[in-house]
Amino acid sequence: MADATKVAEREEQKVTMVDIYIMGKRYKVPEGLTIMTALEYCGYRLIRGCGCRAAFCGACGTVYNFKNDPVLRYALACQKLVEQDMYLTQIPFFPAAKPSYDLEKMEPTGEQLLKIYPELVTCFGCNNCTKSCPQELEVMEFMSAAIRGDLKEVTIKSFDCLMCGLCAARCPQGLVPYNIALLCRRLHGRYLVPRSKHLDERIAEIEAGEFDVEIEELQKMSLEELKRRFDERPILKE
Amino acid sequence: MPYPAYMEESIRKVEGTRERRLKEELPRIPVGNRMPVLQEFHPDFVKTSMRELLVGPNKGDRTPNELADLLEGNSRIDPDKIDLTRIDYDVDALIIGAGGAGAAAALIAQENGANVLLVTKLRLGDANTVGYQGGTQAADRPDDSPVLHYLDTMGGARFTADPKLVEALVKDAPDVIRWLESLGVIWDKKPDGSMAEVALAGECVPRCHCCKDYTGLEVMRVLRDEVRCRNINYVEFAPAIELIMDDKGQVAGAILVNLETNELSLVRAKAVVMATGGIGRLHIQGFPTTNHYGATADGLVLAYRVGCPLVDTDTMQYHPTCAAYPIAILGLLVTEKVRGLGAQVVNIDGEQFANPLEPRDVLASCIIRECKERGKGITTPTAELGVWLDSPRIDMIHGEGTVAQNLPAMVRQFGRFDIDITKEPMLVYPGLHYQNGGIKFSPNGATAVPGLFAAGEVEGGVHGKNRLGGNSSLDLFVFGRRAGKSAAQHAKEVRLGKLTLDHVRQWQRELKKAGLTQVRPISPKILPDYARQPHDYLADYVTERLHAGQIKVA
Ligand SMILES: Cc1cc2nc3c(=O)[nH]c(=O)nc-3n(C[C@H](O)[C@H](O)[C@H](O)COP(=O)(O)OP(=O)(O)OC[C@H]3O[C@@H](n4cnc5c(N)ncnc54)[C@H](O)[C@@H]3O)c2cc1C
Ligand code: FES
Numbered sequence: 010m011a012d013a014t015k016v017a018e019r020e021e022q023k024v025t026m027v028d029i030y031i032m033g034k035r036y037k038v039p040e041g042l043t044i045m046t047a048l049e050y051c052g053y054r055l056i057r058g059c060g061c062r063a064a065f066c067g068a069c070g071t072v073y074n075f076k077n078d079p080v081l082r083y084a085l086a087c088q089k090l091v092e093q094d095m096y097l098t099q100i101p102f103f104p105a106a107k108p109s110y111d112l113e114k115m116e117p118t119g120e121q122l123l124k125i126y127p128e129l130v131t132c133f134g135c136n137n138c139t140k141s142c143p144q145e146l147e148v149m150e151f152m153s154a155a156i157r158g159d160l161k162e163v164t165i166k167s168f169d170c171l172m173c174g175l176c177a178a179r180c181p182q183g184l185v186p187y188n189i190a191l192l193c194r195r196l197h198g199r200y201l202v203p204r205s206k207h208l209d210e211r212i213a214e215i216e217a218g219e220f221d222v223e224i225e226e227l228q229k230m231s232l233e234e235l236k237r238r239f240d241e242r243p244i245l246k247e
Numbered sequence: 248m249p250y251p252a253y254m255e256e257s258i259r260k261v262e263g264t265r266e267r268r269l270k271e272e273l274p275r276i277p278v279g280n281r282m283p284v285l286q287e288f289h290p291d292f293v294k295t296s297m298r299e300l301l302v303g304p305n306k307g308d309r310t311p312n313e314l315a316d317l318l319e320g321n322s323r324i325d326p327d328k329i330d331l332t333r334i335d336y337d338v339d340a341l342i343i344g345a346g347g348a349g350a351a352a353a354l355i356a357q358e359n360g361a362n363v364l365l366v367t368k369l370r371l372g373d374a375n376t377v378g379y380q381g382g383t384q385a386a387d388r389p390d391d392s393p394v395l396h397y398l399d400t401m402g403g404a405r406f407t408a409d410p411k412l413v414e415a416l417v418k419d420a421p422d423v424i425r426w427l428e429s430l431g432v433i434w435d436k437k438p439d440g441s442m443a444e445v446a447l448a449g450e451c452v453p454r455c456h457c458c459k460d461y462t463g464l465e466v467m468r469v470l471r472d473e474v475r476c477r478n479i480n481y482v483e484f485a486p487a488i489e490l491i492m493d494d495k496g497q498v499a500g501a502i503l504v505n506l507e508t509n510e511l512s513l514v515r516a517k518a519v520v521m522a523t524g525g526i527g528r529l530h531i532q533g534f535p536t537t538n539h540y541g542a543t544a545d546g547l548v549l550a551y552r553v554g555c556p557l558v559d560t561d562t563m564q565y566h567p568t569c570a571a572y573p574i575a576i577l578g579l580l581v582t583e584k585v586r587g588l589g590a591q592v593v594n595i596d597g598e599q600f601a602n603p604l605e606p607r608d609v610l611a612s613c614i615i616r617e618c619k620e621r622g623k624g625i626t627t628p629t630a631e632l633g634v635w636l637d638s639p640r641i642d643m644i645h646g647e648g649t650v651a652q653n654l655p656a657m658v659r660q661f662g663r664f665d666i667d668i669t670k671e672p673m674l675v676y677p678g679l680h681y682q683n684g685g686i687k688f689s690p691n692g693a694t695a696v697p698g699l700f701a702a703g704e705v706e707g708g709v710h711g712k713n714r715l716g717g718n719s720s721l722d723l724f725v726f727g728r729r730a731g732k733s734a735a736q737h738a739k740e741v742r743l744g745k746l747t748l749d750h751v752r753q754w755q756r757e758l759k760k761a762g763l764t765q766v767r768p769i770s771p772k773i774l775p776d777y778a779r780q781p782h783d784y785l786a787d788y789v790t791e792r793l794h795a796g797q798i799k800v801a
Contacts, residue, residue: 043575046777054778056484056506060373061539063579064660065464068373088663090575102370109476112431144659164433169461169655172468191472195431198469202433203440211387211421220393220418227397228410239402240278242395245452 027093030076044071044086044097057101062087067171070143070178073097083141083175105177105185110192117200119158126189129156131182138176138186144169148176148186155189160201163193249665250572254674257625260597261635261672268591269643273602278402281609288612288619290677291562296532301761302754304556304695313529314560317544318551319763320770322755323488324502324511326748331491334500334515338364338480339738340731341501341516343487344546346374347463347720348703349522350470351727352734353479356520359735363479364514366503368486368523368541368773372471375524375539375704376723379463380582380656381447382455383724384717385420388444391452393417400718403449403606404711407559412709415690416718419725424456427724432469433458435653445587447716449606453587455717460582460656463720485512486541486773489751490519490549490699493744498553498698500746506773517741518698518734521546522727525704526682528775531563534679535578545771546705550686552754555694558707559684564714567610568592569678571633573664578678581636581657583607583716585673588653589644593635593672594623600634608713611677618676625674633674642669681719683710692730698741702730 025040029047038047045059060068069086076094086099108125115121123129129152138148147166154162167190177185214220227235250258276284286292297309302319310318340356342349345367353365367373386396396417401408424442428434435443435457446453458465474481484506491500491513500515523546527538536542547557568586570579586592586603592610593599594617601613618624618632625633638657641650650669651658661668684707692700703723710718758764 041574046575049777050779052778054774054776055540056774059540060369061378063378063537063539063576064656065378065461066370066373066539068370088575088660107472107475109478111476112473168433168459168465169659171464191468194433195469195472198431198433199429202428202436203438204428205387205434205436205441207389207441208385208387208421208425210389212425215393215418215421223394224397224414224417227394227401228414232406235401235406236278239398242398242451245390 027091029091030094030096032098038091040091042091044073044084044089044091045069047091048086048099058086058099064088065171067173068102070100070102070173070175071097072100072175083143085143085173100178102174105174105188107188112195112199115196117160117196121196122155122158122189122192125192128182128184129189132156132184133182135181137179137181141175141179143173143175144171146170151190152184152186155193160193160197163190164197167194250671251628254625257595257597258635258671260595261593261637262597264593264597265637265640265643268593268599268640271599273599275602275605276609278405281405284612284616285608288615289608290532290534290565293532297561301763302757303551304554305551305560308561310560311531311563313531314526314544314547316768317529317548317770317772319758320548320768321758321764322552322751323769323771324748324751326751329502329511329748331513331746331748333513335512336364336514338362338514338516340364340518340520340734341366341514342520342522343501344368344374344522344524344705345371345481346522346524346703346723347376347467347470348723348727349520350467350474351724352520352522352702352731353474354470354477355728355731356735357477357479359732361735361738364516365474365479365481366485366487366514367481367483368506370483371474371481372467373539373541374467375542376720377463377467378537378539378580379720380460380580381584381587382445382457382462382717383424383720384450384454384715385424385456385721386417386452386454387421387424387442388452388454391454393420395451396420396454399450400710400715403715404713407711409708409711411690415729416709416722416725420721423721423724423728427466427469430469430473432466435459445584446604447583447587448604448610449715455584455587457584460584460654486545486771487549488771488773489748490553491515491746491748492553492750494747495744496697497741497743498696499743515743515746517738517743518700520692520700520702520730520734521550521686521705522701522703522730523705526563527679529772531679534565534677535569536679537566537569537578537580538679541774543772543775544682545773546701547685548771550694550699550701553696553699553750555696555699556687557685558687559712560682560707562683562712563679564607564681564683565611565677566680567607567614567677568636568675569680570673571631571676572627572674574627574629574631575664576660577631579660580678580680581673581675582654585636585638585641585654585657588641588649590636590638590640593637595625596623606713606715614677627674631676633676635672636675637672638668639670639672681714683707683712683714690729692726692733698737700730700734702726
């Protein structure tokens with residue numbers, strides 16, 4: 010990768026190139042690349058910090074600022090386009106506190122949550138977590154809801170969390186909002202969402218073998234007959 | 248990066264026809280009449296894109312060139328340099344790949360008494376599973392039935408799927424949904440707790456269970472948490488690069504490589520579950536892909552080398568609607584749920600040309616035809632072709648706020664580039680999405696080679712030559728759980744012999760006999776080569792497209 014920059018400079022006249030700085034070193038890359046593809050354009054072979062490449066897995070949370078502007082910004086490297094004079098560092102996802110628990114032996118309450126995450130009460134509302142969220146979630150708000158034991162509110166506000174880890178990285182109290190929210194959602198989903206009657210009924214029907222004969226019939230019939238059955242099946246619209 | 252003016256012009260036409268299209272529904276192409284459009288336009292039918300395999304259990308079968316090269320690749324190891332007496336992990340069940348199938352297998356194997364080791368290429372859960380959006384099929388509604396689910400699946404597969412596997416799939420489905428719920432997964436529901444299913448293409452009854460459009464994220468983060476809570480041992484950034492066998496012809500472990508230090512470690516296992524997922528990052532025929540970074544067909548390669556036959560690897564699934572604009576998200580999946588909710592597919596003039604709920608192979612072919620033959624596609628500034636997916640129609644049908652409520656990931660992803668999909672359509676084109684076939688296996692997860700089990704996207708037969716939306720995420724839980732159980736059972740019964748890598752020696756001899764050792768790449772591939780070097784895929788691809796005709800990368 011000796012001369013990625015030189016290569017880029019040869020191309021410079023023809024396309025709009027922007028200067029970026031990867032761990033302090035300058036590179037020129039074509040406009041329109043994401044931080045992730047820009048790293049690759051510069052010759053980096055990614056091992057860490059790259060997963061779905063589509064804003065779902067949270068592997069690529071990244072921190073950057075600008076040459077003449079030290080304020081830190083946060084983004085997903087697979088989504089954020091490079092800009093002139095961006096300073097980039099690659100921060101690998103780092104592990105955070107994750108107690109073990111058995112959902113089956115728990116209760117969906119605030120007290121339960123505090124037993125697992127007692128440090129939750131030390132949140133003093135600095136809002137760094139919210140500022141660092143690349144999904145633009147109201148992290149501090151769902152942390153307050155967690156302190157109040159309002160699992161439903163946490164569920165609603167944290168549902169789109171990719172667990173990229175940036176909020177935990179920025180929390181001065183060492184809290185791990187994404188793990189706390191995950192437990193709230195699991196408790197909510199396991200205990201507070203009303204069960205689906207038709208689901209339970211269908212499982213019982215299958216266990217009683219109610220569909221076995223009909224499926225066996227389909228398996229035994231000729232291909233022609235099966236095709237006919239398929240074409241004639243009723244199509245339901247809601 | 249909002250749409251450039253000339254694309255906006257076409258959008259005006261889309262808006263112009265929207266009112267009329269509210270009531271317009273194009274008929275679906277009957278099963279018997281699908282072949283002509285498929286044969287002419289589906290990428291699987293491009294003759295030069297595939298070749299016959301020259302060695303191995305599928306000798307003589309055709310498969311895409313990119314996969315054939317890896318299946319016939321040279322091993323990454325030299326068996327003579329590996330000391331099989333120096334075992335690093337000795338376990339009952341080794342699960343290779345920590346996506347949904349692997350996590351499910353690990354949980355169930357442990358529940359059935361096995362001492363489990365879960366190893367994976369990237370982080371726990373960095374997988375195709377985390378990105379699935381549209382949902383998971385299960386025939387649980389009173390007006391639905393596993394029989395209809397069976398029919399839909401067989402028909403969608405053009406009647407090429409394995410009937411016994413499909414039976415297992417549809418019968419386990421409702422229990423999978425309940426199992427996930429019991430772990431804390433929050434399915435979309437109506438206020439009384441009944442499930443709110445969406446219809447995806449090829450379903451005769453709405454049957455897909457979602458968690459907004461973050462279904463895979465929700466499921467994967469719950470499974471990952473559960474794996475940790477149950478203290479299952481796992482190793483990250485440690486892909487398997489070869490299976491180990493014993494002198495009785497059983498699979499008995501694997502060799503892992505530390506991705507950062509290249510250090511090898513050896514696992515002895517009484518049973519191995521292959522759950523390595525798909526193939527998208529091979530970029531078959533140069534297509535962009537929806538798949539995660541580690542989807543490089545490794546499991547197919549490893550299984551093939553120990554003698555497992557593959558099925559239906561002559562077909563790939565091209566998802567009809569992947570982002571064609573802006574280039575930064577080229578290939579990003581636009582979930583079928585968008586069509587399930589009512590978005591139509593329209594051309595440059597704002598006219599429909601196919602029923603949006605055709606099966607994927609058919610719709611992908613229709614889109615390619617519309618662009619390539621009829622010239623009714625839209626060309627982006629970077630020379631991509633695409634047609635419109637008319638998302639604003641959804642709110643017109645179901646009421647304002649429906650898109651925002653049901654498709655937050657899509658809204659956010661296009662919003663990052665200043666495209667508001669509640670008001671403007673998305674430009675889409677088919678992309679490489681899914682490996683329809685894979686390792687041949689039976690309903691209990693067993694493959695042709697004793698000791699080796701398979702689950703998830705890496706196996707084949709469940710979907711024949713075309714998979715329906717929502718059936719793959721179902722497949723990975725159904726067969727992940729079954730494989731986990733079978734592996735634990737097998738581990739209790741088996742007696743391992745002396746470990747050996749003779750199958751690798753044998754493999755290299757066969758390659759040599761076929762005259763292949765010199766020209767073959769090393770496999771498994773592990774990761775795509777995107778770091779810019781001469782002749783690599785992404786650098787050339789992105790730069791060429793980004794500035795069409797202007798850049799030649801040195
Ligand atoms: C964007 C997207 C959207 C989708 N939407 C839907 C949908 O709505 N409905 C649906 O039913 N299906 C959908 N699918 C398909 C479905 O999600 C996948 O087929 C499924 O998740 C595959 O699960 P898996 O566990 O088999 O593989 P994966 O989830 O891909 O997991 C495989 C794991 O194995 C690891 N691995 C790979 N090679 C090795 C190795 N050599 N050693 C160790 N580990 C290895 C990988 O890193 C990965 O962690 C979608 C797929 C994608 C990509
Ligand atoms: S790589 Fe998965 S979120 Fe960016």
